[in-house]
Amino acid sequence: MQQRFLDPTVLAGIAGLDLVAQTVVDGFIAGLHRSPDFGFSQEFAEYRAYNPGDDLRHVDWNVFARTEKAFLKRYRGETNCQLTILLDCSRSMRYTSHRIDKLEYARFLTASLCYLARLQRDAAGLVVFDDEVKNFVPPSTRQGQLARLLHAVEKAEVGTRTDYAKPFAHLREFLHRRGLIACISDFWEPPESVINTIAPLRFHGNEVVLFHVLDPEEIRPKLKQPVLLEDLESGETIEVSPDYASREYPAKIDAHLQELRSKAQGSGLDYFLIDTSRPLDAALREYLAVRRGRM
Amino acid sequence: MGFFAPWFLAGLAAVGLPIWVHLLKRHKTDPKLFPSLMFFEQREQSSVRHRRLEYLLLFALRMAMIVLLALLFASPFIRRSASAVDGKRITVVAVDRSFSMRAGNRLAQAKDEALKVLGNLKPGDQAQVIALAGNVQALTQVVNDPAQLRAAVVAIQPSDSRASFGELARYLRTLADAQKMPLDVHLASDLQKSAMPPGFADLRVNPGTTLYFHPVGDPAPNWAVENVAAPRRVYDPKRVRMQATVAGYGTPAAKRTVTLALNGKTLQTKTVDVPANGRGQVEFLGLDAPYGFSRGEISIDSGDALAGDDHYFFSVERADPRKVLFVDDGRRPRAELYFRAALESSGDSGFQMETQRPESAAAATLSTYAFVVLSDLGNVPQALDSALQNYVRNGGSVFVALGPASAVLPRVPLLDEAIQASNYAGREGDRFLTVTDVDAGHPALRAVDRFSGVKFYQTVRVNPTKSRVLAKMNDQTPLVMERNIGEGKVLAFASTFDNVSNDLPLHASWVPFVAQAALYLGGGGAEQPVNLPVDSYVELRAADASNKNNRAAVEVLDPDGKRVFSLEEAVKATNFALDREGFFEIKTASGRRSLVAAHADRRESDLAQIPKETLDLWKGTGLIDAQGASGAAPGEESAAEKPWPLWPYLLLLLLGIAVAEAVVADRYLRPPVQERESVKREAA
Numbered sequence: 001m002q003q004r005f006l007d008p009t010v011l012a013g014i015a016g017l018d019l020v021a022q023t024v025v026d027g028f029i030a031g032l033h034r035s036p037d038f039g040f041s042q043e044f045a046e047y048r049a050y051n052p053g054d055d056l057r058h059v060d061w062n063v064f065a066r067t068e069k070a071f072l073k074r075y076r077g078e079t080n081c082q083l084t085i086l087l088d089c090s091r092s093m094r095y096t097s098h099r100i101d102k103l104e105y106a107r108f109l110t111a112s113l114c115y116l117a118r119l120q121r122d123a124a125g126l127v128v129f130d131d132e133v134k135n136f137v138p139p140s141t142r143q144g145q146l147a148r149l150l151h152a153v154e155k156a157e158v159g160t161r162t163d164y165a166k167p168f169a170h171l172r173e174f175l176h177r178r179g180l181i182a183c184i185s186d187f188w189e190p191p192e193s194v195i196n197t198i199a200p201l202r203f204h205g206n207e208v209v210l211f212h213v214l215d216p217e218e219i220r221p222k223l224k225q226p227v228l229l230e231d232l233e234s235g236e237t238i239e240v241s242p243d244y245a246s247r248e249y250p251a252k253i254d255a256h257l258q259e260l261r262s263k264a265q266g267s268g269l270d271y272f273l274i275d276t277s278r279p280l281d282a283a284l285r286e287y288l289a290v291r292r293g294r295m
Numbered sequence: 296m297g298f299f300a301p302w303f304l305a306g307l308a309a310v311g312l313p314i315w316v317h318l319l320k321r322h323k324t325d326p327k328l329f330p331s332l333m334f335f336e337q338r339e340q341s342s343v344r345h346r347r348l349e350y351l352l353l354f355a356l357r358m359a360m361i362v363l364l365a366l367l368f369a370s371p372f373i374r375r376s377a378s379a380v381d382g383k384r385i386t387v388v389a390v391d392r393s394f395s396m397r398a399g400n401r402l403a404q405a406k407d408e409a410l411k412v413l414g415n416l417k418p419g420d421q422a423q424v425i426a427l428a429g430n431v432q433a434l435t436q437v438v439n440d441p442a443q444l445r446a447a448v449v450a451i452q453p454s455d456s457r458a459s460f461g462e463l464a465r466y467l468r469t470l471a472d473a474q475k476m477p478l479d480v481h482l483a484s485d486l487q488k489s490a491m492p493p494g495f496a497d498l499r500v501n502p503g504t505t506l507y508f509h510p511v512g513d514p515a516p517n518w519a520v521e522n523v524a525a526p527r528r529v530y531d532p533k534r535v536r537m538q539a540t541v542a543g544y545g546t547p548a549a550k551r552t553v554t555l556a557l558n559g560k561t562l563q564t565k566t567v568d569v570p571a572n573g574r575g576q577v578e579f580l581g582l583d584a585p586y587g588f589s590r591g592e593i594s595i596d597s598g599d600a601l602a603g604d605d606h607y608f609f610s611v612e613r614a615d616p617r618k619v620l621f622v623d624d625g626r627r628p629r630a631e632l633y634f635r636a637a638l639e640s641s642g643d644s645g646f647q648m649e650t651q652r653p654e655s656a657a658a659a660t661l662s663t664y665a666f667v668v669l670s671d672l673g674n675v676p677q678a679l680d681s682a683l684q685n686y687v688r689n690g691g692s693v694f695v696a697l698g699p700a701s702a703v704l705p706r707v708p709l710l711d712e713a714i715q716a717s718n719y720a721g722r723e724g725d726r727f728l729t730v731t732d733v734d735a736g737h738p739a740l741r742a743v744d745r746f747s748g749v750k751f752y753q754t755v756r757v758n759p760t761k762s763r764v765l766a767k768m769n770d771q772t773p774l775v776m777e778r779n780i781g782e783g784k785v786l787a788f789a790s791t792f793d794n795v796s797n798d799l800p801l802h803a804s805w806v807p808f809v810a811q812a813a814l815y816l817g818g819g820g821a822e823q824p825v826n827l828p829v830d831s832y833v834e835l836r837a838a839d840a841s842n843k844n845n846r847a848a849v850e851v852l853d854p855d856g857k858r859v860f861s862l863e864e865a866v867k868a869t870n871f872a873l874d875r876e877g878f879f880e881i882k883t884a885s886g887r888r889s890l891v892a893a894h895a896d897r898r899e900s901d902l903a904q905i906p907k908e909t910l911d912l913w914k915g916t917g918l919i920d921a922q923g924a925s926g927a928a929p930g931e932e933s934a935a936e937k938p939w940p941l942w943p944y945l946l947l948l949l950l951g952i953a954v955a956e957a958v959v960a961d962r963y964l965r966p967p968v969q970e971r972e973s974v975k976r977e978a979a
Contacts, residue, residue: 092330102330188331218330229335230326237326238335252334 047071082123082139082179085110086171087156090130092188092232094158097217098277105276106184106213107153112284113182114149123179126152129167130159138174161233164189164197171201178205187212188233191260199267209270209287212260216277219253221245297938299370306365313357353963356956363949371945372938384477385437386422387467388412388444390451391484393428393458394829394899396511398485398601402453404511405483409448412481412509413441423470424448427484429456429830429874431466437474455603455829455875457896458484460913461492467500477503485512486905489898495912504917508910512902516546518597519604519900520553521574525582525591527825529613530645535582539593539607541567542574544901551595553577557611558589584613588890590878604900608878608892610825616647617665617817622656622672622679626700630670630792633800637809646813653679661685665817666692671791673700675708683709688781690885692816697755698791707757709785710778715756718772727752730774732767738815739786740765740775742807749804753796754789762787782837782885786816825889828896829873836869836884850882 050059050070058072087110093103110126117124125139126149137145137152175181181201187194187210202208223242230237257273264271274283298304388409396402409424416422424434424447434447463482471478480500484490486508492498500506521542529535541551548571555563562583567575582591594606619638623631635648646665657678661667667683669675675683687693693709701707702717720727730746746766756772766775776787790796799805827833835849848865852858854877860868873879873893882888 095328095330186330188333190333215330221329228326229329229332231332232328232330234332236332238332240335244335249334256334 046074048074081117081120082125082177083113083117084125084127084139084171084175084179084181085113086127086129086167086181086183086185087153088130088183088185089128089134089156089159090161090185090188090233091158092161092186093213095186095215095218095232096276097215100276102186102213102215102276103156103158105274105280106211107156108280109184109211109213109274109284110153111150112280114146114153116284118146124149127167127171128152128156131161131163131166133167133170134159136174139177139179164194168197168201175201175206179207181206181208182211183208184211184213186214186218187260191256191263194260195263195267195269198269202268207270208268209272210260210264212257212271212273214273214275216275219257219275220250296371296373299372299938299940301369303368303370304365306368307362309361309365310358313354313361353956353959356952356959359952360949360956363945363952367942367945367949371941373941374938383421384479385470385474386412386416386420387470387478387480388422388424388448389427389431389463389480389482389484390424390448391427391458391482392451392454393487393490394453394455394603394895395458395485395487395601395902397453397603398515398517398599398902399512401485401512402451405485405509406448406451408483408509408511409481410445412483412507413444413448416441416444425466426451427458427460427463427482428454429459431462455893455895457828457830457899458487458490459492460490461497464492464498464500467504471501471504477505479505479507481507481509483509483511485902486510486910487899487901488903488905489901491905491909498913499916500913502917506914506917508914510904514545514902514904515600517544517599517601517604517900517902518542518546518549518551518569518595519544519601519897520593520595520607521897521900523591523593523607523609523826525609525611525826527610527612528645529582529584529611530616532583532613533581535580537579537582537593539577539579540574541569541577541595542897542900543569543572545572545903546599547571548573551575551597554594554596555579555582556592556594557582557584558591582611584611586613588612588880588888590890590892601900601902603876603895604897608826608876608894610878610890610892612825612890614645616645618663619646619648619813619817620656620659620661620664620667621648621650621670622653622667623650623670624653624672624700627670627698627791627793627795629794629800630696633794633805634668634670634792634809637800637806638813640806646817657682661691662689664691666694666813668694668696668792669708670696671698671700672708673704680708684780687783687785690782690887692783693785694812694816695785695787696792697757697787697789698796699753702755707787709780710757710762710776710787712760712762712776712778712787713758715758718754718756718768718770720752728754728768728770728772730766731769734765737765737777739777739812740808742811743804744807746774746799746802746804746808749797749799749802751790751797751799753791757787757789784816786812826892826894827873829876829893830896831873831893832870833873833879833881833891834870834883835881847884847886849884850880852880854878 047060047063048071050072054072058074059070060073063069063071087106089103093106094101096102096104114124114126121141123139123141124145126135126137127133128135135152135156137148183198198208198210223240223245226239226241228237228239261271261273272283272287390402390405390409392402392405396405413422413424419439421437421439422435422444423437424444426432426434434451435443438444467478467480478501519542520539522540524538526535526537537555539553539555541553543549546569549569551567551569553565553567554561555565563579565577565579567577569575584591589611591609591611592606593609597605599605621631621634631650638646638648649664651659653672653676656667657676661682667686669683683691683693687709695708695710697707697714699717702714704714706713718728727750729751730749733740733743733745735741735745751768751774754768754772754774757776759773759776762773762776762778764773764776766773768774772789774789776789778785778787790799792800794800799808833851835851846866848862849860849868849871850858850865851860851871854875859871871879871881873891876893876895879891879893880888881891
């Protein structure tokens, strides 16, 4: 099993996001033994007795052959699910303590989700944002949609600072259909601000998943000597001692993560923390296991 | 404050190095990028501020190290009053006991002056008594015992040596350096002008040394037997000529009676007119000396205060003419003829020549000959060669002539130099060689008039590697070479003694050449002069350690007939200083006996005193530096200052700062405690 887990640094060596996504998704699909229960939509719900006037196309002829009674197959969703991925390209996403920075990891994650949606013939769209919407690919199931999405992901470059208010307000204008919204970001904002901005998407009947991408050094920084730290987005500098980084900072970041998780769950949002040092397929697998429990 | 080597202060420019390094390190503290600083607080700067404090301390320590290093090389000093060391001075009482102090009661006066100085010393004052003669003799250590100091002064006896104020100044400099205290020097002397060194700089004394002069005696007219020219050996008493010079110093013109005595018996008396403040010469003909060593004396009736220089000792030895062995193989009869004629026509040379063939010469007792002549022998028989080698090593001399017979030899006999070829020149058309370079100062070539006009038709070309070349031909080949072997010497002539290979025997320089060479060679090898001034050294043993005679005992009997050396000293002593007038009987390690006559240095006979201006200048040498530094007026002798080096203190300070730098740097570079603990855990 372990050998299927793909190290992010190995993925970084693969040219082309489509190949990365295919490698990741095909790998864990094989691991799941093609379970029929996964996916975002088209789930089987129940059988109903045929009534005159019903569309004969939905009659289950196999059941009719066995029982000589006509039953209709009913599904939970009438249409395919619409997946919209919000990819944060702020400057803080450029941070890394090893080979893969957060943005690169988020790209792999986005590409994998897009590939997964295509396999299920779901409509997938993409919004790339920092303090404004940088790129928008409307959700669609058209031919070539995956290529467009991957191209947009490929072109996603770091911008300035993160501002959730503006792009999410913009997003509400485009998302008319209900669907699944995956927000991939490092969420370097106060949890209350993040949730207050993103939660309104939930009110439209959307299902929202927060992918919190963080570098391991952001969670447990390792300083050998006092250093001058510079904020990637604001440019502010501050001098930090190793003692502080090893004693007080972990407590604060843990409290932050806990608050973000609880506030997200309190607002009906799915929250998933991803460490960029973890294998990507393992992270996706864990996420889908959680999803399966809910659906 | 000053610097002994101020140019090293240029090293202070190196202070820029830590400045540059530390500034560079400051610039290199590049900020580390982090996604968000929302969980960092500004108050944490305190830890960095603490680090910067350490950083600046380290920087200051390194700067101080470089500055101290530059100062250390520049060797700073401060001027401190020499008397400020502990406020004490050493009194040095110097009493002149040179030969001139024998005049009248000068030495007694000097000793009285010295005792007066000692009487003025306060209890606890440190003093030293020294005696000045040929060298400076410390009669006591630096002590504060008046009785010991007085006893030392009273015990001072006159000597026959010559005073040297240069030696006194050198001793005072050494003493001042060793004691590191200022000196008060009291010199009780007749302050003879002739005791001054050649250069005034030799009189310099250290700053802080104060000179006090206590002159004794007055300049007085003095006659002296200045010099006696007497032969070392007498072979024919009737042919001896002696000359004596009588000098007057500050004297009027006068007649003086000069007496020649031998072994205490007056032989001749003559009168000489000595001009005012001048010199007169008297000549004695004939010296009826008995066989063996005789003690001669020439004296005058001066009646002056300094009676010691009214006589002059000389030593003379009556001997039979010495034999010279002329070894010839008979092929060059004219060589023997010319050599014999030259030897016998050179006055009282005292040589008697014998001729032998090489075969018979090997059996002869060579030690009975003054020297041996090898006249172009060619191959020297083995027996003769080894006999000659022993003869030379024991002090004998050999004169080797090289001609056509020698040209075929690989090496020159005895001289052991390689023979390269034979130089031939025709007799026609000026095709001959001449002598161009002559060491005219050498005793054997002193009167040869540079061999002028002598034509050499054939010479043997020798490559000298061990020998000294005394004369060269115009083609730069050596003509006369000399080499000392053991206690003897070998003289080589690269041509023959007849008039075939050259025409030297037909020229005027032939007789003086043979006579001087014979005197030089027949003098006895390392034989030394026998009439010497006091304080001269007589060599008792050759420096050649391989000589078997080097371990033989020497013997010296002083004028009183007492042995100078103990038995242990007799086998080790290499030389001996003639410390007083009189006759010394000496037997060297080689067995040669001689009677050496020692006489006082006649510069002591001039009783003229040093001018007062010169004495003031001498006194001022101890004040020059002190005045230059403190600006004290001349005459303020107590203001003498000396440089006080500061390098020991700077060195200690530098060591302390180096240790502090190491500690601070270690603290600065050491990882935090927590990190060390994590490293330990990982290691565990």
